Amino acid sequence: MNCDELLHLAPLYLSGELASPQRQSCDLHLQSCRECEEILEQQRICDARLVAILGNEVPDHSQIDRVSRYVREHIAATSRSRKQRWLVAGAIAASLIAGIVCAYAWMTSFAVPSSYTAAAQDHWAEVVEHEPRHWRSTPAEMQFLITASGLSSDQVSALAPAGYWLEHAKVCGIAGRRTLHLVFSNGTQQYSLYVRPHRGVKERVRVIRHNAEEVAGFETGRFSALVVTTSTSTQCEELARLAAARL
Amino acid sequence: MGSLADEFERVAIPHTRSLLRFALRLTRDSSAAEDLVQETLLSAWRGFVQLETGTNARAWLFRILINAFHAQHRKQQSSLPTLILTSDLRSASPSPLESLSVLQALEQLAAEQRTVLLLASEEGFTCREIANILAIPIGTVMSRLGRARAAMCRALSPEGIPKRAEKVAP
Numbered sequence: 001m002n003c004d005e006l007l008h009l010a011p012l013y014l015s016g017e018l019a020s021p022q023r024q025s026c027d028l029h030l031q032s033c034r035e036c037e038e039i040l041e042q043q044r045i046c047d048a049r050l051v052a053i054l055g056n057e058v059p060d061h062s063q064i065d066r067v068s069r070y071v072r073e074h075i076a077a078t079s080r081s082r083k084q085r086w087l088v089a090g091a092i093a094a095s096l097i098a099g100i101v102c103a104y105a106w107m108t109s110f111a112v113p114s115s116y117t118a119a120a121q122d123h124w125a126e127v128v129e130h131e132p133r134h135w136r137s138t139p140a141e142m143q144f145l146i147t148a149s150g151l152s153s154d155q156v157s158a159l160a161p162a163g164y165w166l167e168h169a170k171v172c173g174i175a176g177r178r179t180l181h182l183v184f185s186n187g188t189q190q191y192s193l194y195v196r197p198h199r200g201v202k203e204r205v206r207v208i209r210h211n212a213e214e215v216a217g218f219e220t221g222r223f224s225a226l227v228v229t230t231s232t233s234t235q236c237e238e239l240a241r242l243a244a245a246r247l
Numbered sequence: 248m249g250s251l252a253d254e255f256e257r258v259a260i261p262h263t264r265s266l267l268r269f270a271l272r273l274t275r276d277s278s279a280a281e282d283l284v285q286e287t288l289l290s291a292w293r294g295f296v297q298l299e300t301g302t303n304a305r306a307w308l309f310r311i312l313i314n315a316f317h318a319q320h321r322k323q324q325s326s327l328p329t330l331i332l333t334s335d336l337r338s339a340s341p342s343p344l345e346s347l348s349v350l351q352a353l354e355q356l357a358a359e360q361r362t363v364l365l366l367a368s369e370e371g372f373t374c375r376e377i378a379n380i381l382a383i384p385i386g387t388v389m390s391r392l393g394r395a396r397a398a399m400c401r402a403l404s405p406e407g408i409p410k411r412a413e414k415v416a417p
Binding site: 008009010016039042043047049050051053054059063064066067070074076078079 | 255256260263264268280281284288292346350353364369374388392393397399400403404
């Protein structure tokens with residue numbers, strides 16, 4: 001190490017930041033170079049004199065206290081307002097979530113379940129358009145289907161209003177579920193009742209219109225049923241209520 | 248106060264004194280120094296949540312203070328910062344004459360040399376810390392510090408310092 005290198009590293013040497021090998025090189029140079037040793041010693045003395053003089057300049061305590069107090073008060077105030085902001089933000093978030101849930105519930109209440117439209121299309125094709133199907137029309141055949149669906153013949157007879165009788169029946173698939181399709185008639189008008197066993201919560205009659213058909217659906221807790229008719233919405237609902245009371 | 252505020256109280260507030268002392272040298276005005284330190288500490292509080300564990304909080308505060316001062320300074324479009332030397336010579340333990348000579352020598356330094364010298368000598372920061380505070384390369388810090396010390400030694404004892412001491416900064 002030469003003198004220029006030592007003086008270049010002097011700030012790091014004096015602050016103790018030099019790594020051990022460099023420090024040792026500096027020490028070796030200083031042992032052999034009186035001039036450099038003197039320079040560094042003078043720099044140490046200058047620093048010490050500076051610190052001794054400036055060290056007397058101490059900000060007065062009242063000033064330190066004033067600044068500290070101001071900062072503490074500001075922090076306390078912002079902490080409070082931060083808490084309040086979080087509370088407000090939480091309330092807003094809760095309101096938004098509640099709003100979204102309500103909106104979703106409201107929208108889904110208007111959404112037509114696929115079973116309603118499937119039943120309406122099935123009724124239109126099989127009952128209104130009389131597309132050929134393998135109906136069960138004899139009492140024995142119909143009773144077999146009825147019993148297999150967990151119902152009794154008397155129960156089924158009571159499902160229709162006075163003047164209507166069970167014309168024919170078959171098993172079909174509505175929205176992918178095995179369903180008993182009963183067709184009641186009064187000689188001039190026909191309507192369909194789709195029934196399938198379904199354990200769940202009771203749901204009151206809900207009527208929707210699909211093309212020319214009125215569809216009324218309900219759940220009894222044991223059965224899920226749909227009434228499809230081409231008559232009025234009121235009539236459809238009455239037919240559904242009657243069936244719901246007896247299922 | 249919450250735990251973050253408690254941590255700030257523990258980590259930052261104790262440096263109020265040295266911040267004020269340094270701010271006084273920067274602003275040359277007691278109330279301006281007070282405002283600057285308040286601004287520094289509030290700014291530090293706002294950024295405190297992002298301060299990583301193990302960071303040198305004192306160096307971080309000085310950096311904020313110097314940045315805040317430069318920001319104020321740019322707004323006011325005044326001259327380059329010059330550190331104030333406000334020693335009450337009558338109360339200083341070194342002799343008044345010696346104090347005067349040291350302060351005069353310090354006053355004659357270039358502002359950036361004086362800043363580095365005060366951060367190193369008075370505030371006790373290492374060269375790496377000063378480089379971090381001033382956001383300059385450590386080589387620049389070494390160069391400024393070497394020049395500042397050489398100039399101080401030359402001014403205080405011109406006949407006692409070899410001329411080679413002036414060559415420290417390439």
